[in-house]
Amino acid sequence: MTASTASPLPSVNRQFILAARPVGMPKESDFRLVSAPLPALASGQVLLRTVFLSVDPYMRGRMNGIRTYADPVDIGQLMIGATVGKVAQSQNPAFQVGDIVVGYWGWQEYAVSDGKGLQKLDPSLAPISAALGVLGMPGMTAYFGFLDICQPKPGETVVVSGAAGAVGSLVGQIAKIKGCRAVGIAGTDAKVAWLTGELGFDAAFNYKTTEDYVAKLRELCPQGIDCYFDNVGGAVTDAVLPLLNVRARISVCGQISQYNSAKPEPGVRPYIFLLTKQSRAEGFIVSQWMDRFPEGVAQMARWLKEGKLKHREQIVEGFENAPRALIGVLQGDNTGKMLVRFASS
């Protein structure tokens, strides 16, 4: 009998479900906190107690009723999301009570799992929350989405939008590691100061207080733009286009400025720029490099250890604040990686 129990059994499990499809920016009332009974463990199962929930811009897309690259969250369904937690009970010989694991069990305090998709973490190697950030999905997004699609070369100029976010802040630092000029676009002066003062970006600007993005980019990118890593879209991206160099590469990672629009707002079509500059724009989803994640995690961990990568977490305390945390991410409130820490942890 491998069952073991380290703490008293919880009687109920609190979960956030999708209550309504948001119109524009999500409201707290679009989420509902519900209590569900916790089923008893069957053989092979583990009970997980959530410690951290990752809060990411892509979640907004899943709240629409439209299938994109993944199924949407249905009304009444558990909100999806990446999580780190502790094994609280185990009927699975591969897991011991107290093991720390990362998985994708969504917005809930507890989850029952058969162990598939769980990965054990070694807290002595890195803080466990890193598995949701620099060593997790955002880290892999930065590593593969930038290096594979942009193929940056030393001396090139790399522009990053959403540069103070979990992904963008890593992309700019990887650009520096690769010998590029890194220019960030962010939404507050404090973020701009963090990018240039702490992370080593060569330049950055606050798009909320800048009138003419093209003029500003021209000033900060005197050699033009070779790589553009786009988290934001909209007018910021429009302004990058006239400055593209020949054979420029645009990695389309996110379009956070557009996620709350019911239909795409009109803007500048990029084709004439792609044509005259023989340039390329490519969208990706990080899972396309799934089989290479070990390479990405190993490299990012090495750079972390060498002090070449810095990362910041913004932690919202208390599960009940998860909707507010997501709304904050969509409003650009976060610097670095946004996480929710569960009180029970």
Added chain:
Amino acid sequence: MTASTASPLPSVNRQFILAARPVGMPKESDFRLVSAPLPALASGQVLLRTVFLSVDPYMRGRMNGIRTYADPVDIGQLMIGATVGKVAQSQNPAFQVGDIVVGYWGWQEYAVSDGKGLQKLDPSLAPISAALGVLGMPGMTAYFGFLDICQPKPGETVVVSGAAGAVGSLVGQIAKIKGCRAVGIAGTDAKVAWLTGELGFDAAFNYKTTEDYVAKLRELCPQGIDCYFDNVGGAVTDAVLPLLNVRARISVCGQISQYNSAKPEPGVRPYIFLLTKQSRAEGFIVSQWMDRFPEGVAQMARWLKEGKLKHREQIVEGFENAPRALIGVLQGDNTGKMLVRFASS
């Protein structure tokens, strides 16, 4: 002494120069027909008598005062363009009077050349005008711009805009050779009939008489769109985006709907589609494959001989009609390759 003369020396050379930068659609008055003396040949030079001038959409871009991938034509300067002609005099041992050559000597009846950039044609292998079409720049544009950027696979759906043009008509046929479903977009019912009736496109539609492009594309592309070869841009391209399949490829060859716009007209930004479909849009200029042109010419010639490729020429008689021919191309008057034949030939 290698000099020889097959016909009486011309006294003057007629040329079209750029008279004014067009605002919107070029007018005939934006060109001026001038007479220039023909210099005597120096050693190593040949005198070329133009037989065919190629008229192509890209010429519109060169009439603006803006450097794109090539220098603009200055006011008062000879209009550029690809040409086929006969050697009328030769002081160059590599060329004999009567040789037929293809080159890039522009809108003029005669040209003096040192032989660089000239390529001899064998009239017994293909009609000499083919060097300006299926075996020339438009053919290479179709061959490399489609095959290299779209990498079509059998069973995929390929949509081509400007499908009845010199390039588009070849792209659809190459798509069929590669086992794809080819769907064309063109601007007259006669063009549509030509595409489906003679060239083997699986389907086509007239965008000028179609109200809802997305609905029409959905009907004609029941499996979605894997490759889009774009000559046109604008609303037609906007309509392709929602139908892209995962890992779709857009080859940006031309944007003829936009060439006469002083600034890009607002439209649908493609990024959210590229992102959710992990898709790619890439612009090119045919010269990037220059070192592989022999491969392209050989393959296109083989397909022509095998009857797998058909091509059509639309010939405007008389050099003085060259401006009208270019305006016609920009208005979509041509089916297949537009050429000007010189009366003196």
